[in-house]
Amino acid sequence: MFITIDEADARPIYVQVAGEIKALIARGELAEGAQLPPVRQLAADLGVNLNTVATAYRELQGEGLVQIRHGAGAVVASRTAQAKSEEELRKPLRAALTGLVLAGLPRVEIMNLVQSELRALLKGAK
Amino acid sequence: MFITIDEADARPIYVQVAGEIKALIARGELAEGAQLPPVRQLAADLGVNLNTVATAYRELQGEGLVQIRHGAGAVVASRTAQAKSEEELRKPLRAALTGLVLAGLPRVEIMNLVQSELRALLKGAK
DNA sequence: GTATGGTGTATAGTAACAACGTACAATTCA
């Protein structure tokens, strides 16, 4: 599994793990029905506690992206998350763009960044 | 001061406050040199403790956006934040776009969202 | 100059959270 955790990232480890798995699902590297690695294995790979990974899996299940079965593993359930309000979708985008603007990036450069990230995400998509 | 805090938002209050002030600075509604409201006043407006607002101000100072003067207030110091690494800039953007993709939005709709948010941010900008 | 009111700061307490270690429970399959 191609996941790393970033010490410098202030977000909790389980949020980082869930976030990376979301990205893998979004770009199709984890297809619907695909098995996630066992919590112990991924935890060992990352050097964290198995419960930390389990918490990430439960978060993904809460968003409808993963189905966990006690005793058997966890599988990707869907490539579309539960519906969120428009504002919930806009808020993180606004925050990210604000950061780019405050970093002094000109508009065109920001649009380039967006397009490059979006291309990567939609690569294996549909 | 036109700031609200969102109960549904999982982020800490002080992060939300700092984020909204960043947006105000980015779009020029708080110009360089402008006074921020006293921590007690903003805290009272929001119904939180003054230390919570003070923590937000210190975060902004840490990013170089605000200058705090003990005993006199806090003023906007700059419209450009301290340099971050490219990865630090890309990561929140990637997370936001991942959310939009998983929500099932088609590419064009995502680009429309981005452009609308960016327009709003760059309104009073340059 | 110093008194006063306004400003940010420091400290200590409480509650919730993140991460961990260990033990438990459900599933699979030989």
Added chain:
DNA sequence: TGAATTGTACGTTGTTACTATACACCATAC
């Protein structure tokens, strides 16, 4: 059935978010 594999529950520890209260700095009037 029983052993291996998988997720879950629980208790502990350290950290974080928020609060209340007391302190320190600054500007201004007098």
